[in-house]
Structure formats: structure tokens, C-alpha cells
Amino acid sequence: MMDFDALKYYSCWLQEFFIDQGMHLGLAAALGTFINLLVVILVVTVLDIIVRKVIVQAFKAFSVKTATTFDDYLVKSNFPRYIAHFVPLAIVWEIAPILFIEYPIITKIIFVGANIYLVILCILVFRSLLRTTRNYLQGKPDYYDKPLESYIQVLMIFAWGVGVFFIINLLTGYSITSLATLGAASAIVLLIFKDTILGFVASIQVSVNDIVRIGDWITFSKYGADGYVTEINLATVRVQNFDNTYTTIPTYSLIADSFQNWRGMQESKGRRIKRAIFIKQSSIKFLTPEELEDLKKIQLIAPYIDHRQKDVNHYNKQVEADKSLLINGKNQTNLGVFRKYADAMLHENPAINKDLFLMVRHLAPTDKGIPIEIFCFSYDKNWENYEHIQADIFDHLLAAVPYFGLEIFELPTGKDIVNISTK
Structure with missing residues (x-):
């Protein structure tokens, strides 16, 4: 324990020493108090450095030996440093009334300053604990994606609010509970x-x-x-x-x-592909038997054309359709066969998830042609790979359109206008 009698003796000895040297009583008391203040500041500073180093090293040694990471985060958030400051503060609290016994107003000022510092120190310790808790929980799978920072900021605002109220009370003496x-x-x-x-x-x-x-x-x-x-x-x-x-x-x-x-x-199990090809409406037509035979060379749709044509022929025979005109009875169209080709191609594509929704459909005609929309899901959801899969599908379909006697719609370019004007 601190020897308060010796401290009190030292405080009075300085004053008596200056009086013995012929100094005025008031000046001797003031000079002794000033020297005491310098000594206290020096001792507290040195003690603070020593205690801080001891506690910090002790925490580091303890954290190395433990399996949990919580104490490691305590060290990183300066928790030991803040704790170390309590020791010098307690010493100031005890020795201030003795060293400045002749000046109670100074003692009161020191007490107020020490109390304010204590409030701030408690807030810093609380902040350190919050940051430690946040860093520790963010390493857990259940909490890494949670907005922990929001809750910590709210608690810190509350802590600083309470701290400000206490500081105002210490400075003014006004009750904060009214x-x-x-x-x-x-x-x-x-x-x-x-x-x-x-x-x-x-x-x-x-x-x-x-x-x-x-x-x-x-x-x-x-x-x-x-x-x-x-x-x-x-x-x-x-x-x-x-x-x-x-x-x-x-x-x-x-x-x-x-x-x-x-x-x-x-x-989910796939990423959606939803994009349309715009077909020029004037390129759509009924297919003649000769054209159907040519399209049978496309392996993906040859079985479909045979099966579909049998149904068409059977129906036309029943209704006795006059096939001198293609419009009579049922007929296959180049757009319908192309749509079936796109559907078959998607079913053959290993990058497309067949367990999810897959469809090739017409949309309502527009001033830019008839949209043929592809609706499916790719297995790969990575953005770069997804774009490659989507590009491969539409590269192929765009290149395949002319094989069906169809045309892609696009607005006239400058070259088109020049060609028209030169005719």
C-alpha cells in the first residue's frame, strides 16, 4: 500500500524547506505545490508506460497460449492499453488530496478532470470490447454476412451520449435525471x-x-x-x-x-437466359415439299419434320385440302421449324439445365419484326461463364437463321440508303 504519511511529510517538507531559505510563506506553498505537480506528472507518466507494457505483454503471452481468437482480437483492439490507464488514474485519485492539501480548489479541479478522464476511458474500453466482439463474430459462418457494424455504431452512439451527459453533470453539477x-x-x-x-x-x-x-x-x-x-x-x-x-x-x-x-x-440451380432474336416478318413463309426435304438434312430436326409432316398430310387428306395452293389445309412454316430447331439445340446443349424451365416462344409482332425469345437456365452462374454460354447460343442461332430462309431484322444503315439512292 502507498505510504500516505510519508507522502504527506514530503509535501510539507518542500514548503518548510523554502521557508527556511527565507522565502515568503505564500510563495513557498505555491512553489512547493508546483514542484509536487511536476513530480506527480512525471511519476504517473513513467508508471503508465511501465504498467501498459507489462499488461500488454501479459495479454499477448496469454493470447498465444489459448486456442480461442477472442483474446487475440482484444489485443488488436487496444483493450490492454486502455485497462493499463486505470492504475495511474487510481494513484492520482489517491495522492491529489494530500499533495494539494493547501489548495482545495486545485484538488477539486483534478478530481473533475480525473472523473471526466474515467468516463472517456470507460467508453474506450467499451468500444474496444465491441470491436473485439465484432471481429470475433465475423469469423463465424453464422455472422460474417450480418450487419454487425450497424449495431456497434448504435451502441457507441448510446455510450457517447451517456458519457456526454455524465461529463456535463461533472462540469455543471446539473442533474441528468430530471x-x-x-x-x-x-x-x-x-x-x-x-x-x-x-x-x-x-x-x-x-x-x-x-x-x-x-x-x-x-x-x-x-x-x-x-x-x-x-x-x-x-x-x-x-x-x-x-x-x-x-x-x-x-x-x-x-x-x-x-x-x-x-x-x-x-x-438456385441455374441462371436465367432470356433474350430474343427479331425475325423480319416478310421472310416468313410456308415450306414446299422440296424445301422440307432440304431441311431434313439438318440432323437435329429431321425426326421432327418427318413426324410433323405425317400429321399434316393426314389432316389435309381428311379435309380434302386443295394443295395446289400452300395456304390450304395445314402447312409447316420456316419460322415454326426454326423455332423447333432452337428448342432442340437447347436440349442438346450440356450447359443448359433441363430440370429448370426451358422454352422457345413467339412474342407479339413489333415494328422491329417478330421476337423469337429463348427462355432457359444455364448451370454455370458465374457471370463471365454465363455470358459465354449465352453468346455461344445466340451466335449459333443467328448464323443458323439463313438456312431456314429467314432474315434477321435490323434498321437500315448508311450503306443501305446509299445503295437505294444509286439504283
Whole structure:
């Protein structure tokens, strides 16, 4: 224990020494107090350095020997350093009334400063524990994609709010428990932290309803975001776009506005391909028997043409259709055969998931031709591979269109206009 009698003797000895040297009583007391203050600052500083090094090294040695990573995160978040500061603070608390017994006002100021420092130190320790908990939980599979940063920020705002109230109480002596004070503080908090409160509520809804996780691919056109969520905190959601830029989105916008989350696609058994080829309407026609024979050379649809033509011939025979005109009775069209070819090609493609929905269909005619839409799902959901699969399918279909006597619609180019004008 600290020898307070010896400390008190030392404090008085300095003053008596200066008086014996012929110094005025008041000046001797002031000079002795000033020297005592310098000694206290020096001793506390040295002691703080020593205690901090001892505690930090002890924590590091302990964390190396343990299997859990929680204590490792405690060291990284400076928890031992903050704990070490309590020892010098306790010493100042004990020796200040003795060293400055002649100046109670100085003792009071030191006590107020020590109390304020204690409040701040407690907040820093609390912050260190929160950061340690966050880093520890982010290493767990159940929590790595949760918006832990939002909850930590809310708790820190609450901690600093309580700390500010205590500091105001220490400086002014005004009670922080009165209804008037709490009411005024609540109004100020609501006014200043409106966006923070909205973000906090949104963070809870995002987490509880599992709307967005860290690592999700989202598309938010309003903010130009298209990429992976890297961070969810109290005020903003950070998205790394595919061009390696970053977009920040207000957290409450995830609740207030509409956006697209691709997680469902990533967790499913395939990624959807939905794209149309526009066929020039004037190129569509009935197929003659000679043309059907030529198309039978295409192996994928030869069985279909034979089977379909038998049905057509049977029907035409029943209704006694006059086949001097192709329009009479039933007939196969080049567009219908092409549609069946596209369907057969997709069924033969190993990159397409046949267990999911697969369809080739007509859409309503437009001023740009008749859309033939491909609707299917690729096994590979990786963006780059998906685009390659999709490109391979449409490269082939676009090249196959002329074999069926069809044409792809496209608007006239400058060369087309020049050719027309020269005729």
C-alpha cells in the first residue's frame, strides 16, 4: 500500500524547506505545490508506460497460449492499453488530496478532470470490447454476412451520449435525471440523429427480414450501384461495383426503395437466359415439299419434320385440302421449324439445365419484326461463364437463321440508303 504519511511529510517538507531559505510563506506553498505537480506528472507518466507494457505483454503471452481468437482480437483492439490507464488514474485519485492539501480548489479541479478522464476511458474500453466482439463474430459462418457494424455504431452512439451527459453533470453539477433534461436531450437527439435512427431501424429490418447480406450482388439503379455488398453500417451500405468503383447507399433506402438482389439466382440451380432474336416478318413463309426435304438434312430436326409432316398430310387428306395452293389445309412454316430447331439445340446443349424451365416462344409482332425469345437456365452462374454460354447460343442461332430462309431484322444503315439512292 502507498505510504500516505510519508507522502504527506514530503509535501510539507518542500514548503518548510523554502521557508527556511527565507522565502515568503505564500510563495513557498505555491512553489512547493508546483514542484509536487511536476513530480506527480512525471511519476504517473513513467508508471503508465511501465504498467501498459507489462499488461500488454501479459495479454499477448496469454493470447498465444489459448486456442480461442477472442483474446487475440482484444489485443488488436487496444483493450490492454486502455485497462493499463486505470492504475495511474487510481494513484492520482489517491495522492491529489494530500499533495494539494493547501489548495482545495486545485484538488477539486483534478478530481473533475480525473472523473471526466474515467468516463472517456470507460467508453474506450467499451468500444474496444465491441470491436473485439465484432471481429470475433465475423469469423463465424453464422455472422460474417450480418450487419454487425450497424449495431456497434448504435451502441457507441448510446455510450457517447451517456458519457456526454455524465461529463456535463461533472462540469455543471446539473442533474441528468430530471425529466426536463431528459426531454430536452431526447429532442436534440431526435433532431441531430434523424438519419442515424432511420438507419438503425433499417438495419434491424434488413437483418431480421434477411433482405441484404454482406457478399450479396445487388443492382440499385437509383444510385448507380451494381456489384457486391462489402459493408453494411448504420448510415450507409457500401457496394463495390464491377468496374471496381464504390457506391454508398443510405441504409434506409433498402427499405424505402426498390432494388434487385441476385442472391436467389446465386443460390438456385441455374441462371436465367432470356433474350430474343427479331425475325423480319416478310421472310416468313410456308415450306414446299422440296424445301422440307432440304431441311431434313439438318440432323437435329429431321425426326421432327418427318413426324410433323405425317400429321399434316393426314389432316389435309381428311379435309380434302386443295394443295395446289400452300395456304390450304395445314402447312409447316420456316419460322415454326426454326423455332423447333432452337428448342432442340437447347436440349442438346450440356450447359443448359433441363430440370429448370426451358422454352422457345413467339412474342407479339413489333415494328422491329417478330421476337423469337429463348427462355432457359444455364448451370454455370458465374457471370463471365454465363455470358459465354449465352453468346455461344445466340451466335449459333443467328448464323443458323439463313438456312431456314429467314432474315434477321435490323434498321437500315448508311450503306443501305446509299445503295437505294444509286439504283
